[in-house]
Amino acid sequence: MNPARMRKAKAVEELVEYLKRYKYFMVAGITGLPSSVVKGSRDLLRQKDSVLKVVKNTLFLIALRQAGRYSDEFKQALRGQNAVVFTNSNPFEVLIFLDKQKIMRPARPGDVATSEIVVPAGNTGIPPGPAISLFNKLNIPMRVQEGSIWIAKDTVVAKPGDTISPELADLLSKLGMKPIESKLNVKLIFIDGRMVKPEDVELSPQLYIDRIKSAHSQAFNLSVNAALPLPEVMSILVAKAYREALSVAVEAGIPDKEVLPYAISKAVAEAQALYNLLKSKNPNI
Numbered sequence: 001m002n003p004a005r006m007r008k009a010k011a012v013e014e015l016v017e018y019l020k021r022y023k024y025f026m027v028a029g030i031t032g033l034p035s036s037v038v039k040g041s042r043d044l045l046r047q048k049d050s051v052l053k054v055v056k057n058t059l060f061l062i063a064l065r066q067a068g069r070y071s072d073e074f075k076q077a078l079r080g081q082n083a084v085v086f087t088n089s090n091p092f093e094v095l096i097f098l099d100k101q102k103i104m105r106p107a108r109p110g111d112v113a114t115s116e117i118v119v120p121a122g123n124t125g126i127p128p129g130p131a132i133s134l135f136n137k138l139n140i141p142m143r144v145q146e147g148s149i150w151i152a153k154d155t156v157v158a159k160p161g162d163t164i165s166p167e168l169a170d171l172l173s174k175l176g177m178k179p180i181e182s183k184l185n186v187k188l189i190f191i192d193g194r195m196v197k198p199e200d201v202e203l204s205p206q207l208y209i210d211r212i213k214s215a216h217s218q219a220f221n222l223s224v225n226a227a228l229p230l231p232e233v234m235s236i237l238v239a240k241a242y243r244e245a246l247s248v249a250v251e252a253g254i255p256d257k258e259v260l261p262y263a264i265s266k267a268v269a270e271a272q273a274l275y276n277l278l279k280s281k282n283p284n285i
Contacts, residue, residue: 008059015063015084018051022086024191026094028184030054031080037182038083040103048094050087052184057082073195077187091189095198104178109166114181117158117172124149126174134171 019025030038042052057078064070087094107117119140128144135142141152157168158179164172172179189196223233224240250262 011056011059012063012066015053015055015060016066018053018084018086019063019067019069022051023088024091024189025087026085026091026186026190027074027077027188028052028083028085028186029080030083030184033182033184034105037103037105037184041083041098041184044098044101044103045085045087045094048087048089048097050085050089050094052083052085054081054083060084069190071195073188082187083184085184085186091191095186095189098183101183102181103183105180105182106178107164107169107172107180109164109169111164111169111180113158113160113162113164113179115160115179116156117177117179119151119155119157119171119175119177121151121153121155124151124175131171131174134167134174137167138171140171 038052038054045052060082061070061074061078064074085091085094107113123146124142126149127147128149131149132142132144135149135151138157140155140157143150143152157171158164164180186198189198220233222228223230224236227237229237246258246262249256249258250266253263255263
C-alpha cells in the first residue's frame, strides 16, 4: 500500500475509534474560519472532555459506514470544510457552553461586524506618514505627538451589521484589534441514534425556565378554578370558599355575628349613596 493510502486508512481507523468511544458527535462547518478559531474551539472543548477533529469529508463518510452510523443526511451536511466534535457530555450542554465563549479574531475585508467596534483614544504606536490618510478617510480624530499617531477620543468605527471595508480592516490590524466574534457552525448533532439540527432545538436555558414557570402557574390556576383537592391549593380553595360564602351571606342579610359588620357597612354605604343622589337633585335635603 502506498503512503497516501496508508495515511487515509489510518485516518479512517482513528475516526472509527472515536465514533465507538464517544456516544455523541456534532458536524461543524469551518469554511472561512481562521485556524486560530478552530484551535481556540478545540482548546475550549477539552474543558468538556470533548475532542474536535478536522476531517476530510470522504474519509469521515467511510468511517461512518464502518461504524454503522451512516445516513444520507451526513452526505448533505458534509460539504465544504468540516470538523467533528466527539463528546460523551450532553451535546446541547456543549453547544450552550460554546455559545457562551467568545473567540475573537482580526477583521477581514467583507466581514460583518458582530458588535460595535470602538477604537480607543490614546497612543496607537503607529508612526505618522501614509497611515494619516487612513485615519482621515475613516473620520477618526487624531493628532501627531511624540513621533506617533494619537487617537483624540474613543471613536465608533462600525456598528453591528456593518460590512468591514478594506481600509478599516487594515487599520484594525495595525491597531492589533480582534473585533470579530467567530464560532463553529454546527450543522448536525448525532444523539440517541438520530440526527438533530441545532435550529430545530431551542438552546436558551432561560426560555425553558420561563416555560416551566408559566406551566406551573397555569396548572395552579386550573386546579384552583376546578377546585381540585390538592395539598398545594387547599388553603386557597378554603379561603376562596369562605369569601364566597361570606359574600352570599352579606347579600342575603343573614344575621350572623361574622356577617353583621359587613352587612351594616354595606347598608351604610348604600344609604350614603342614596343620600348623595337625592342631595344632588335637591340640595335642601
